[in-house]
Amino acid sequence: MLKSFFHTGFVVKDIGKSAKFYTEVLGMRIGERFERQGEFVEQVLAFPGAHIDGAMLDKGEGHKLELIQYLSPSSGTPKVNRNDLGAAHLAFFVDDLDGFYEETSKKGLKYNNPPASQLDDPGKVSMKACYAQDPDGNRLEFVETL
16 A cells, blocks of 8 residues: 655766756755665666666655666666656746746756746636756756645
């Protein structure tokens, strides 16, 4: 029986560069850094000779983001489009999406488009959202509910 969410994992090209992005641009914190290889990792990942370097990041609210750099076998070029089966994204709540968008754009976060506003019946904005990508192409969504 499922108990709860634990983490979302992203494969990255350079663990140091990616961890820096998530801490300096998005304000997350590193909870654990690790490097793993051996029989357990080979069985879990189903790669003979698997060797990974990783980090667990969080915002202090339970759910974690795991970043994994495959040292062996090395990762290829990302080939998944936003609308492909198997494509995924990680969504974050933000307090002020317009301000967040401006601040993180200056820090180099690449957005698909500026924030979009959802209107409810009386023409009042009920939600704002936008998508971006981390340096490795992993998709991120930022949502403000009003």
